[in-house]
Amino acid sequence: MELLEKLQIxxxxxxxxxxxxxxxxxxxxxxxxxxxxxAGICHSWSADGRCISLLKVLLSNRCVYDCExxxxxxTAAIERASFExxxxxxxxxxxxxxxxxxxxxxxxxxxxSPDQTSERMLRCLSLLREEYGFAGYIHAKVIPGxxxxxxxxxxxxxxxxxVNIELPSEESLKLLAPQKKAKGIFQPMxxxxxxxxxxxxxxxxxxxxxxxxxxYLTPNVSEEAGAYDLLSLAAAKGNGxxxxxxxxxxxAGQSTQMIVGASPETDRQIVKTSxxxxxxxxxxxxxxxxxxxxxxxxxxxxxxxxxxxLREHRLYQSDWLLRFYGFSAEEVLDENTxxxxxxxxxxxxxxxxxxxxxxxxxxxxxxxxxxxxxGVGTLSARRIVQQRRMAAVKFDDLKAIGxxxxxxxxxxxxxxxxxxxxxxxxxxxxxKIPGLGVMMPETDIKKSISPISDDVQISMFSxxxxxxxxxxxxxxxxxxxxxxxxxxxxxxxxKSS
Amino acid sequence: xxxxxxxxYDGSFEGFxxxxxxxxxxxxxxxxxxxxxxxxxxxxxxxxxxxDAEKAAKVYxxxxxxxxSYALGRVYHVFLSSLPEKDNIAFRYIMMGFRKGxxxxxxxxxxVVFAAQQAERKVSFEAHRLMGLLRFSALQVERGDTxxxxxxxxxEPDHDILELLGEHFSDRFKNEPFIIHDARREKALxxxxxxxxxxxxxxxxxxxxxxxxxxxRGLWKKYFExxxxxxxxxxxxxxxxxxxxxxxxxxEMH
Numbered sequence: 001m002e003l004l005e006k007l008q009i010x011x012x013x014x015x016x017x018x019x020x021x022x023x024x025x026x027x028x029x030x031x032x033x034x035x036x037x038x039a040g041i042c043h044s045w046s047a048d049g050r051c052i053s054l055l056k057v058l059l060s061n062r063c064v065y066d067c068e069x070x071x072x073x074x075t076a077a078i079e080r081a082s083f084e085x086x087x088x089x090x091x092x093x094x095x096x097x098x099x100x101x102x103x104x105x106x107x108x109x110x111x112x113s114p115d116q117t118s119e120r121m122l123r124c125l126s127l128l129r130e131e132y133g134f135a136g137y138i139h140a141k142v143i144p145g146x147x148x149x150x151x152x153x154x155x156x157x158x159x160x161x162x163v164n165i166e167l168p169s170e171e172s173l174k175l176l177a178p179q180k181k182a183k184g185i186f187q188p189m190x191x192x193x194x195x196x197x198x199x200x201x202x203x204x205x206x207x208x209x210x211x212x213x214x215x216y217l218t219p220n221v222s223e224e225a226g227a228y229d230l231l232s233l234a235a236a237k238g239n240g241x242x243x244x245x246x247x248x249x250x251x252a253g254q255s256t257q258m259i260v261g262a263s264p265e266t267d268r269q270i271v272k273t274s275x276x277x278x279x280x281x282x283x284x285x286x287x288x289x290x291x292x293x294x295x296x297x298x299x300x301x302x303x304x305x306x307x308x309x310l311r312e313h314r315l316y317q318s319d320w321l322l323r324f325y326g327f328s329a330e331e332v333l334d335e336n337t338x339x340x341x342x343x344x345x346x347x348x349x350x351x352x353x354x355x356x357x358x359x360x361x362x363x364x365x366x367x368x369x370x371x372x373x374x375g376v377g378t379l380s381a382r383r384i385v386q387q388r389r390m391a392a393v394k395f396d397d398l399k400a401i402g403x404x405x406x407x408x409x410x411x412x413x414x415x416x417x418x419x420x421x422x423x424x425x426x427x428x429x430x431x432k433i434p435g436l437g438v439m440m441p442e443t444d445i446k447k448s449i450s451p452i453s454d455d456v457q458i459s460m461f462s463x464x465x466x467x468x469x470x471x472x473x474x475x476x477x478x479x480x481x482x483x484x485x486x487x488x489x490x491x492x493x494x495k496s497s
Numbered sequence: 498x499x500x501x502x503x504x505x506y507d508g509s510f511e512g513f514x515x516x517x518x519x520x521x522x523x524x525x526x527x528x529x530x531x532x533x534x535x536x537x538x539x540x541x542x543x544x545x546x547x548x549d550a551e552k553a554a555k556v557y558x559x560x561x562x563x564x565x566s567y568a569l570g571r572v573y574h575v576f577l578s579s580l581p582e583k584d585n586i587a588f589r590y591i592m593m594g595f596r597k598g599x600x601x602x603x604x605x606x607x608x609v610v611f612a613a614q615q616a617e618r619k620v621s622f623e624a625h626r627l628m629g630l631l632r633f634s635a636l637q638v639e640r641g642d643t644x645x646x647x648x649x650x651x652x653e654p655d656h657d658i659l660e661l662l663g664e665h666f667s668d669r670f671k672n673e674p675f676i677i678h679d680a681r682r683e684k685a686l687x688x689x690x691x692x693x694x695x696x697x698x699x700x701x702x703x704x705x706x707x708x709x710x711x712x713x714r715g716l717w718k719k720y721f722e723x724x725x726x727x728x729x730x731x732x733x734x735x736x737x738x739x740x741x742x743x744x745x746x747x748x749e750m751h
Contacts, residue, residue, distance in 0.1 A: 003716065004715065004716060004719055007716055007719055007720055007723070008719050008720075008722075008723045011719075011720050011723040011724050012723045014724075015723070015724050015725070015726055016726070028668055029668045029669055029671050029691075032671075032672050033669070033670060033671075033672060033673070034669055035665075035668050035669045037628070037665070039625070041625070041628050041629045042629045042738070043629040043630070044629070044630070044721065044739065044747070044749055045734075045735045045738040045739045046721060046724050046725035046735070047725040047730055047731075047732065047735060048725045048726045048727075048729035048730055048731055048734075048735075049729070049731035049732075049733070049734025049735045049737075049738065050725075050726075050729070051738065052721070052724060053629070055720070056724065091716065094709075094713050095713070095716075095717060095720075097633060097635070097648065097670070097673070098632060098633045098634065098635070098648070098713060098717070098748075099629075099631050099632055099633050099650070100632065100717050100748070100749075102629070136669075292726065292728045292729075306728075307728055307729065309729065383605045386602075386603040386605070387603050387604060387605055387606065389603065390600055390603050390604065393606070394606075396606075397605075397606030398606075399606075400605060400606040400607075400608075400611045401605050401606050402605075
């Protein structure tokens with residue numbers, strides 16, 4: 001089979017994996033080619049508006065599993081192909097040289113057994129690292145059921161590794177992916193978390209990326225046209241020796257993904273699952289993938305059911321609230337609110353449920369409280385705190401600081417004055433800030449699946465929480481990125497609504 | 498009080514800093530403009546200054562020591578922008594910095610700081626964007642009997658960000674010679690063995706593509722096509738993230 005054809009088939013099979021991050025690790029070129037930028041770099045955007053930063057492919061789509069939701073399931077009538085590890089490594093390098101990509105995202109269907117598959121993946125990645133001296137970004141997917149030793153070796157060559165949780169509860173997993181066991185998913189996750197933790201404690205000497213500051217006064221400018229003879233330039237192909245490219249286990253951490261809309265879990269259950277994943281496993285990211293019906297199955301939404309894209313969007317917004325705004329899952333969605341408001345973003349919806357906390361005085365409240373104000377983001381909140389050390393922040397300053405004033409003005413006072421011009425009531429504010437006008441909740445799930453109760457949901461994790469000493473307890477620095485130093489404000493926890 | 502004048506300089510960063518020097522030691526400046534694009538003003542008389550490396554270095558160090566190295570970086574980024582008022586945005590920012598010192602950084606809502614921050618953001622954002630949106634092609638160079646490859650990329654950025662790419666790419670491809678060509682400003686960044694220099698480029702001297710180049714372009718286009726999910730098509734979002742003015746030089750958009 002031609003390489004072009006293989007690439008088409010195996011990219012097609014990998015595209016439903018949402019992860020595209022290349023951030024979280026900074027590394028100078030310690031090999032022969034490549035480096036990694038901490039902020040991550042996007043290289044293109046495909047027709048669906050998603051960024052392309054990694055060559056995201058399957059090593060093979062010949063699968064022995066038969067997961068209902070998956071395009072590559074054994075019984076699906078699709079074309080099958082596999083890359084040779086050598087072939088894929090070469091392709092990745094050639095793409096990388098041309099700056100098409102930031103690195104490789106390697107996943108695979110289960111061809112033969114999990115260990116066989118992982119070994120082939122490992123061979124491809126080791127080729128990249130050792131033969132090509134590749135020091136760029138690699139994301140490797142762990143096949144559930146892979147042996148601990150192989151997982152460890154994958155972690156040593158990859159920057160980020162991930163095990164997909166696939167579905168938000170064990171019930172759904174049993175129903176839709178009978179060959180994947182919850183244990184097979186959580187065991188590798190746990191192994192990865194523990195390895196990263198252990199290594200952190202030992203500490204590692206590791207070449208950090210430090211940008212040499214430009215000396216603006218002596219820029220490398222030459223006026224002569226012939227400063228560079230093209231021929232001699234081309235001949236200057238260096239032959240640097242690859243040092244050991246890294247000695248860290250998955251320096252960019254681990255991530256996971258779940259499918260939304262293929263099973264009957266509520267948003268509250270999904271957000272709670274994410275919270276547990278962040279706290280217990282120190283995930284860097286949890287990705288949500290709106291289910292697009294690909295297979296005609298009695299257990300799944302009918303074909304042609306539109307993908308719940310807006311729901312996915314709201315879940316990502318909640319995810320940001322968990323990670324950067326100091327919210328807990330319980331706050332994002334309490335017992336009486338099983339689904340996210342599709343009309344309004346979750347922070348706005350939370351604020352409307354807790355109007356007793358507003359208006360907040362911009363010049364007085366803490367950083368944590370500023371972050372709770374709709375229209376104030378992480379950057380603008382920090383700027384407010386910085387600026388008010390010098391002088392009080394005036395209402396007219398807010399726009400330049402980056403606050404979305406037309407949204408925030410109903411929730412704040414500035415130097416004692418309220419600019420909302422009306423009553424602080426949900427109806428009034430909603431009339432002023434129109435939502436998207438969407439009906440909720442989206443219930444396009446077939447009736448054959450009965451909804452899962454909260455108790456069952458919790459049991460998915462209880463097994464693993466009990467399975468190791470001290471495991472499953474929120475790790476001290478697992479809570480949220482921005483607020484890592486500052487404890488969560490007690491004042492903001494809702495008493496009763 | 499003596500009347501203010503407009504200072505004109507040769508377009509170099511040192512020239513700009515020399516103007517700032519004269520503002521403090523001789524006539525006060527109403528504005529600073531590159532000589533080439535200056536149109537006579539009826540309000541102020543103008544004076545063209547000679548770029549003086551020593552005077553420039555004094556101002557450079559003063560900004561770094563009396564304000565902050567952060568402010569120096571910001572001034573330089575503003576200077577690289579293509580905004581018509583860039584010199585004065587940077588100049589006002591420096592003046593304010595000498596008054597306020599290190600606390601300048603915290604005054605986000607001040608109009609002078611805000612203008613500088615917005616200009617800086619445009620420049621650094623475009624530099625970051627092009628680290629992704631730049632496409633190299635492999636050229637084939639014949640030298641005697643040996644064939645070797647060299648990478649070449651053409652860009653047409655809004656702002657003069659070429660040198661902001663030097664560090665990133667020369668580290669990434671330290672074993673491979675490459676050229677990044679700013680076609681809009683007719684200059685290029687040449688890199689080999691991890692070092693780089695900016696010089697004019699004679700495009701006629703560029704060799705042809707290597708034999709494999711078109712193969713990999715084809716593969717990349719096929720990948721680009723396959724990775725999009727039909728059910729999620731969103732052309733508006735794609736254009737927002739990747740504005741059409743960059744498409745000219747993107748392999749996958751042709």
